[in-house]
Amino acid sequence: MGGYAEYVVIGDDNLAKLSDVIDFPTGAIVACAVGTSYNAVCDTGQVKQAERVLVTGAGGLGMHAVQIARAAGAFVIASTRSPGKEPALTEAGAHKVVVAPDGRFAGGVRDASGGRGVDVAIDTVGGAVFHEIRRSMVPGGRIVLVGEVTGKPVDIDIATIYRRGLQIRSAVSTSRRQLEMVLRMVAAGSVKPMVDRTMPLEQAAEAHRLVEDNAVVGRIVLLP
Numbered sequence: 001m002g003g004y005a006e007y008v009v010i011g012d013d014n015l016a017k018l019s020d021v022i023d024f025p026t027g028a029i030v031a032c033a034v035g036t037s038y039n040a041v042c043d044t045g046q047v048k049q050a051e052r053v054l055v056t057g058a059g060g061l062g063m064h065a066v067q068i069a070r071a072a073g074a075f076v077i078a079s080t081r082s083p084g085k086e087p088a089l090t091e092a093g094a095h096k097v098v099v100a101p102d103g104r105f106a107g108g109v110r111d112a113s114g115g116r117g118v119d120v121a122i123d124t125v126g127g128a129v130f131h132e133i134r135r136s137m138v139p140g141g142r143i144v145l146v147g148e149v150t151g152k153p154v155d156i157d158i159a160t161i162y163r164r165g166l167q168i169r170s171a172v173s174t175s176r177r178q179l180e181m182v183l184r185m186v187a188a189g190s191v192k193p194m195v196d197r198t199m200p201l202e203q204a205a206e207a208h209r210l211v212e213d214n215a216v217v218g219r220i221v222l223l224p
């Protein structure tokens with residue numbers, strides 16, 4: 001909100017120093033795309049070594065959540081509707097990519113996890129995929145809600161959640177500690193912020209069109 005303002009006032013608790021090895025376009029996406037993913041995967045999702053983790057949606061958040069889950073030692077399964085994003089997801093660290101243009105990925109995720117399902121789901125898509133995620137989970141699995149791209153409400157039979165002991169958590173934004181942590185990971189090369197391209201501010205409308213057309217891998221950075 002207010003991302004296009006010429007000036008913003010923020011508290012000093014929201015500031016972190018950018019190391020010399022991180023340029024400004026890269027630094028520009030670290031807080032939102034990488035820090036939120038770290039929050040979701042490590043702090044909220046509490047992903048542990050060798051757990052099976054599903055990341056839904058190969059957008060700005062999803063691409064980084066895959067990298068962070070891999071860095072946390074998980075077995076990472078990514079789901080996408082877009083066949084063209086499979087190579088980027090694999091390069092980001094996904095052990096398996098389930099491409100489901102119709103959005104029905106639960107069967108593929110179960111197969112990719114040896115028939116067992118996943119321990120944790122990091123969901124960057126929202127209501128459109130909620131039931132597919134539910135069907136992808138092991139009993140007691142943790143679903144971490146981070147995004148909602150369609151705004152469609154979800155019809156839910158609560159019993160389908162508690163009967164299998166599923167946990168629903170959510171993650172928002174990035175604390176200063178999380179931001180400093182991901183900046184260290186980026187500087188060390190263990191996470192690579194994915195800037196699809198930079199564009200001049202005058203082309204903001206075109207940048208929005210590219211995002212809406214799902215033609216972006218990672219994030220676009222507008223240069224003032």
Ligand SMILES: NC(=O)c1ccc[n+]([C@@H]2O[C@H](COP(=O)([O-])OP(=O)(O)OC[C@H]3O[C@@H](n4cnc5c(N)ncnc54)[C@H](OP(=O)(O)O)[C@@H]3O)[C@@H](O)[C@H]2O)c1
Pocket residue numbers: 032033036057058059060061062079080081082085103124125128129145146147148149150171172173174211214218
């Ligand atoms: N919690 C937080 O603090 C926080 C922080 C940042 C962003 N967000 C929210 O997180 C969401 C994702 O952000 P983002 O930057 O990753 O967005 P994005 O770059 O636009 O990516 C969203 C991805 O969702 C998938 N998708 C879109 N429509 C879909 C549909 N109808 N069904 C299934 N998949 C669909 C697409 O991936 P595929 O092509 O792979 O299917 C798309 O690339 C947004 O709602 C954003 O507001 C939340």
